[in-house]
Amino acid sequence: MRQWSIFCPLIATVLLFCGVSGAWAQETPSPIATVVPPLEVAVVDLPPVVEGTVEVAPSLADSGYWFVSTDHSPQSFHHSCPRFCPCVLRYEECVGFRRSSIVELCAGLEPGVPVCIMVHGSFVDTASAKRESACTWKWLRRGSMGHKMQMIYLSWPSYSPLGPLVQLEVNKLGRQAGRNGYYLAELTQHVPPECPICLLGHSHGTRVISSALHLLAGGTVQGVRHPFARAEGRHIRTVFTASAIDHDWLNPTGRYGRALCSTQCLLNLKNMRDPALRFYACRLPLISKRPLGQTGLTSRDRHHLGGWGRRVNDYDVTGIIGAAHLWPYYFTKPSLACVLHNYVYFPDRTTPLQASLN
Numbered sequence: 001m002r003q004w005s006i007f008c009p010l011i012a013t014v015l016l017f018c019g020v021s022g023a024w025a026q027e028t029p030s031p032i033a034t035v036v037p038p039l040e041v042a043v044v045d046l047p048p049v050v051e052g053t054v055e056v057a058p059s060l061a062d063s064g065y066w067f068v069s070t071d072h073s074p075q076s077f078h079h080s081c082p083r084f085c086p087c088v089l090r091y092e093e094c095v096g097f098r099r100s101s102i103v104e105l106c107a108g109l110e111p112g113v114p115v116c117i118m119v120h121g122s123f124v125d126t127a128s129a130k131r132e133s134a135c136t137w138k139w140l141r142r143g144s145m146g147h148k149m150q151m152i153y154l155s156w157p158s159y160s161p162l163g164p165l166v167q168l169e170v171n172k173l174g175r176q177a178g179r180n181g182y183y184l185a186e187l188t189q190h191v192p193p194e195c196p197i198c199l200l201g202h203s204h205g206t207r208v209i210s211s212a213l214h215l216l217a218g219g220t221v222q223g224v225r226h227p228f229a230r231a232e233g234r235h236i237r238t239v240f241t242a243s244a245i246d247h248d249w250l251n252p253t254g255r256y257g258r259a260l261c262s263t264q265c266l267l268n269l270k271n272m273r274d275p276a277l278r279f280y281a282c283r284l285p286l287i288s289k290r291p292l293g294q295t296g297l298t299s300r301d302r303h304h305l306g307g308w309g310r311r312v313n314d315y316d317v318t319g320i321i322g323a324a325h326l327w328p329y330y331f332t333k334p335s336l337a338c339v340l341h342n343y344v345y346f347p348d349r350t351t352p353l354q355a356s357l358n
Contacts, residue, residue, distance in 0.1 A: 121203030143337030181211020196235035217258035231262035243293035276325035
């Protein structure tokens with residue numbers, strides 16, 4: 001994402017990428033039974049039976065990923081439930097993007113195979129999101145360790161031209177991120193219930209996810225409660241990178257106080273040298289607190305969370321990322337893909353052998 005520009009006009013670019021790969025499966029038909037002729041009939045030499053193989057089309061989970069945009073969905077709620085109008089594309093490796101639909105997406109998801117939904121941050125236009133999503137897909141696949149997953153890249157209208165009042169644009173996009181959590185919550189309902197879900201977000205993308213998790217637990221966001229999106233029985237794991245939300249927003253009395261009720265666990269990659277997050281509180285002086293992506297949960301936060309705090313694991317990536325904020329600094333680190341493995345691939349629910357089958 002390009003959220004450094006959120007706080008400083010010198011940096012306004014944000015990149016997001018994704019990755020997976022493909023594997024072909026073959027199916028061998030049952031051998032043809034030999035017919036034994038009656039004894040009174042002379043046996044003649046029959047031509048040999050050739051047992052061939054039938055090629056099966058590659059799994060959609062192996063050949064590409066889905067790109068879902070909320071650009072055509074209402075971005076102003078007015079305290080009423082908006083209509084989710086997703087624009088869906090399908091990306092096929094070596095082919096590129098083609099038009100698709102939410103119906104094809106639902107039919108194409110393989111039951112039982114984990115689904116990773118990636119959400120970018122602010123100041124990312126649609127063209128950049130489409131171009132960059134493939135890199136995240138490939139990066140995540142590098143940490144597969146023989147397992148299999150399906151990816152949906154969620155793009156929301158986060159781009160805004162830079163003006164003299166950058167802080168106002170940041171606040172506006174932050175509220176918009178919260179609203180798009182409504183659409184993410186609804187998108188999860190289109191995923192087969194047998195598929196565990198990983199929600200992966202960067203910067204303001206973590207606000208989209210926090211909002212969605214809060215709504216999935218029956219919470220209200222900007223005066224709206226989702227009428228049917230719920231997380232009961234869902235296996236959801238969450239990963240935050242460079243999280244641009246207040247460190248106490250997940251507390252029971254915080255803005256997204258029900259979020260942790262909807263996820264089994266949350267991995268928060270924090271970077272104490274992130275230059276954009278250092279200016280996070282400047283957007284609302286005396287009101288905003290330090291961001292979760294810089295501090296992680298404080299001891300006071302964990303005290304307020306009680307047992308719920310055990311669901312959050314702060315993982316320090318300061319030594320890996322350094323003084324950087326943009327998403328490319330994350331997806332270019334293969335070691336980080338391995339750090340995310342247990343959250344993205346659910347190895348405790350799928351085995352490498354199962355993951356290789358179509």
